[in-house]
Amino acid sequence: MTNIHSTAAQMSAALAAKEISSVELTQQHLDRISAVDGDVHAFLYVDTEGALAQAKAADELRASGKEISPLTGVPLALKDVLAQKGVPTTCGSKMLEGWRPPYDSTVVTKLKEAGVVILGKTNMDEFAMGSSTENSAYGPTHNPWDLTRIPGGSGGGSAAALAAFEAPLAIGTDTGGSIRQPAAVTGTVGVKPTYGGVSRYGLVAFSSSLDQAGPCARTVLDTALLHEVIAGHDERDSTSINQLVPQVVAAAKKLDVKGMKIGVVKELSGEGYQSGVSQRFQESLDLLVEAGAEIVEVSCPNFEYALAAYYLIAPSEASSNLARFDSMRYGIRIGDDGTVGAEEVMRRTRHLGFGPEVKRRIILGTYALSSGYYDAYYGSAQKVRTLLKQDYERAFEKADVLVSPTCPTTAFKIGEKSDDPLAMYLNDVATIPVNMAGIGGMSLPCGLAPEDGLPVGFQIMSPVMQDDRLYRVGATLEAALLSKWGKPLLANAPELAVR
Amino acid sequence: MAAISRDEVAHLARLSRIEMNDAELDHLASELDLILGAVARVQEVAQGDIPPTSHAIPLHNVFRADVVKPSLTPEESLSGAPATEGPRFKVPQILGEAE
Numbered sequence: 001m002t003n004i005h006s007t008a009a010q011m012s013a014a015l016a017a018k019e020i021s022s023v024e025l026t027q028q029h030l031d032r033i034s035a036v037d038g039d040v041h042a043f044l045y046v047d048t049e050g051a052l053a054q055a056k057a058a059d060e061l062r063a064s065g066k067e068i069s070p071l072t073g074v075p076l077a078l079k080d081v082l083a084q085k086g087v088p089t090t091c092g093s094k095m096l097e098g099w100r101p102p103y104d105s106t107v108v109t110k111l112k113e114a115g116v117v118i119l120g121k122t123n124m125d126e127f128a129m130g131s132s133t134e135n136s137a138y139g140p141t142h143n144p145w146d147l148t149r150i151p152g153g154s155g156g157g158s159a160a161a162l163a164a165f166e167a168p169l170a171i172g173t174d175t176g177g178s179i180r181q182p183a184a185v186t187g188t189v190g191v192k193p194t195y196g197g198v199s200r201y202g203l204v205a206f207s208s209s210l211d212q213a214g215p216c217a218r219t220v221l222d223t224a225l226l227h228e229v230i231a232g233h234d235e236r237d238s239t240s241i242n243q244l245v246p247q248v249v250a251a252a253k254k255l256d257v258k259g260m261k262i263g264v265v266k267e268l269s270g271e272g273y274q275s276g277v278s279q280r281f282q283e284s285l286d287l288l289v290e291a292g293a294e295i296v297e298v299s300c301p302n303f304e305y306a307l308a309a310y311y312l313i314a315p316s317e318a319s320s321n322l323a324r325f326d327s328m329r330y331g332i333r334i335g336d337d338g339t340v341g342a343e344e345v346m347r348r349t350r351h352l353g354f355g356p357e358v359k360r361r362i363i364l365g366t367y368a369l370s371s372g373y374y375d376a377y378y379g380s381a382q383k384v385r386t387l388l389k390q391d392y393e394r395a396f397e398k399a400d401v402l403v404s405p406t407c408p409t410t411a412f413k414i415g416e417k418s419d420d421p422l423a424m425y426l427n428d429v430a431t432i433p434v435n436m437a438g439i440g441g442m443s444l445p446c447g448l449a450p451e452d453g454l455p456v457g458f459q460i461m462s463p464v465m466q467d468d469r470l471y472r473v474g475a476t477l478e479a480a481l482l483s484k485w486g487k488p489l490l491a492n493a494p495e496l497a498v499r
Numbered sequence: 500m501a502a503i504s505r506d507e508v509a510h511l512a513r514l515s516r517i518e519m520n521d522a523e524l525d526h527l528a529s530e531l532d533l534i535l536g537a538v539a540r541v542q543e544v545a546q547g548d549i550p551p552t553s554h555a556i557p558l559h560n561v562f563r564a565d566v567v568k569p570s571l572t573p574e575e576s577l578s579g580a581p582a583t584e585g586p587r588f589k590v591p592q593i594l595g596e597a598e
Contacts, residue, residue: 102575196556209554238561239554308538319515326516328590330579342591343516351518359517364531366511367503380541382551387544389552421530422537438555464556 004032008168008222012070015062022062022073026055026117029075033119033166035498041141042151042161044080045088046120051075058115070225072115077167079158080121081128082213083202084108091204092124092136092154095325095353097332105202106234107171107213114229119167122157126355127322128178128206130154131427134418135357142414143186145454145493149411152182152427158216159186164496169226170216175207176310177407177431179214180443184406184457187445187489189223189474190216194465195438196241199234207317208239210310210435218490220444220475224252227467243465251468252475258292260473263399267303268430274409276449280456281405284446287480288473298398300391305384306433311425312368312381313436318358319365325353360421388436396463401473404430406443406457434461442470444478445489455489502535503528 002014002025014020030048037043058073078084081091083101085108090096104112111118125135133141133156143151144164151160155172159182162170172179174192183190191214198213205211215226231245264285269278285295327333327349328342335348354362368377395402407427417424434441439461446458458477462469482488505528512519519527573586582589 099579102571102578194556196558235563239556239558241556241558302544305541305544308540311534311538312541323516327581329588331581333581336582336591338591340591341595342593345591346516347518350516354517359519359523360527360530360534362515362517363508363511363527364534366515367507367531367535370511376542377535377538379551380545381538382553383545383549384541385552385555386549389555422533436555 004028004165006168007219008071008074008217008225009219011074011168015073022055022058022117023052025073026051026075026119029119029167036164036496037166038499039142039147039496040144040160040164040166041139042077042122042157042164042166043120044090044092044123044138044157047087047118050087051117051119054117058117061115069114069116069229071169071229073117074169075117075119075167076111076169076171077120077122077158077161078108078118078171079155079173080124081173081204082107082171083204084118084121087121089121089204090138091128092126092138093353093355093358094137095331099330103202106199106236107230108202110230116169116229122155122161122170124157125154126358127204127318128154128173128175129318129357129361131177131181131424132414132417133157134414135355137355140414143411144496145187145411148413149454150185150414152185152411154178155182155216159183159188159190162186162188162216162218163490163493168217169222171213171230172216173203173211173213174435175210175314176435177428179216180431180441180457180459181407181427183216183443185411185455187455187493188216188218189220189442189444190214191223191227191467191470192434192441193227193231193467194241194440196239197245197440197465197467198231199237199240201234201236205321207314208321209317210314212435218488220471220478221249221252224248224471241465246465246468248468248471251471254472255476255479256292257288257473257476260293260401261296261399262288262293262473263296263298263395263402265303265395265402265404266297266299267301268404272408272426272429273405274449274451276451277405277409277456280447280449281458284458284477284481285403287484288477291476291480296399298395298402300395300433302384302387302391303433306388306436307425307429309381309384309388310432310436311364312377313385315361315365316368316378317365319362319369322358322362325350385436388433392437392439401469402461404459406430406459410449410452410454410456430459439464440467440470442474444474446477446481447489448492502539503531
C-alpha cells in the first residue's frame, strides 16, 4: 500500500493502478507536514489550496487518458529561490517578504506541465548563501536525524522535507554544493546537473555562472525521474545548453558498472575528513569493485585553491546580482519618510533587509571587483577556475566518473559554526570544484558514520552533459548498499514526534 | 598589517548602498581581514598567462527570433512594487539629494 514512506516511483505506479488518487496522496503529505513541520521547519509556506487544486487537476489528467508524465500527481517541495506565480517567494530573506512573483520560473512551468503537485516552498539560507540553513531570516531548519543539528544548506529545507517524509521529491539549487551537501547530511539523494542543463529562468540569481537547479529525492531513480521533467533547453536562459537531455532514467535502471573506471580524487580525502566518513566512502568503493568497476586514483592538484577562488567569484557575482534589491520595484522598502532621497532609502532598506552573511558577501565581492584589487583577487580566481577545469579534463582522461566523500563531516550542531565563516565555508570543499567547472555532480547516502550514527554522502562527478553516468554509478551503488543493509538508510532515522 | 581597514569597509558599504553602524563595521572589518587572508591564496597559482574562465561552458552568439510574445501586463509588473502611482513605480526623490 502506498504511503508517505514510498518512493516517488512507487507512488507513480499506485496512481497509475488507481490504488490511490493524487488528492489522497497530496492530503497525506499535507497532513504529515502539519504533524511534523513544527519541529523540522522545512517549509516557509505550505500551499494547501493550490496543491489540492493541482492534485485534482492531475487526477483529471490521468483519467482523461492523455499522455502524462510518470510523475503526474506526485507531490514535490520547491526551494524558495524559484519563482512560482502568485505564491510567496522569499529566498529566505526579509528583503522579499510578502513578494508574490507575477510569473513562473521555467522549472515550475515544467513541473506544472508534467502535473507534479507543488506542496509549498522550502526554507534555505538567505539568497542561497550558506551550508546550514541557519542564515534564513525565518529561522533554521532542523535535521530530521537529530533536531539539534543542521540539515545542510543552502537547500536544507528541501533535503529535510525528503528525510522527514513530508515530500517524496524536491527541487534544490546548487551554487557550491547547496543540493549535494544537504543531501549528504540528511541521508537523501541530490543532483547538480551540468551547468546549463536546467534553465535558470526564474531562479533568483546568487552567482550566475555557478547557480544550477536540480532534482532531489530519496532514491536515485526518483531523482532521475524528476531530472527528466525539469531538464532541457530554454530560450529564456542564454546559458541553457541546446542539446538532448542525457538519458538519466534509463541510466538509473541499468544497474551495471562493469568495465567503468571510477577515479578517486586524491586531494578530496585525508586530513579534515571525519574517520567515519572516510570509512563509509572506502566501503562503497569496495562495493563498486565487486560490481565490476575499476578504481583508479587521480590527482587534481589545483583543487586546494578551489575554495579560495569560489569565495572570490561567488561573492563578486552576488554583489552585482543583489544590487537589484533596491526597494524600488519589488520587495520591502524601509525609511521612505519623505525627507530623504532614493539612495538613502536603498541604504536603510538593505541595512534591515539583508542578513549578516549576505552583507559579508556583498562587501567582499565589491572589494574583489574594486579597481586596484580586481587583478589580484577576481582576476586570479578566474585563472584558478581555468586550472580547475584542466584538472578535471586530465582526470576524465583516466576515469569515466570521479568520486569523493560529499562533505568532510556529518551534520554539525546548530550554532556550532555560525560565528566562524571560514570554518563554515570548509563544508563545501569537496562540492565546489564541480560548480567551478560546470560539470555534473550527485550525492547519495552511503551509510552512517559509526562515531555519531549520522548519514554520510558519497559524491559522484561526471563530465559535461554526461549526467547519465552519475545515475548509472549511483543506482548501482545504491542497489549494492540496499542489499547489504536490507532496508533503506532512512529507515534508521528516529521517528519524529507527531503533533 | 590588516588587509582591509575599517574605513575601507565603510567605503565599500557606501558603494554597496548598505547602511552600517559602528559595531557592524568593526565586526565586518576583522572578519573580512581573515577571509581575505584565506582567499588571497589564489595568487600562489594564478601566475603568468593562464587564460581566465568566466563561464565554465562558454556559449557564443545566443540569439532568439525578434518576435513579439505575450508578456506581463502593467498591473502584473507593478504588483510587487512598494509604492505606485497610476501605471508607474513611485520612488523617493532621485535628483538634488543631499549627500
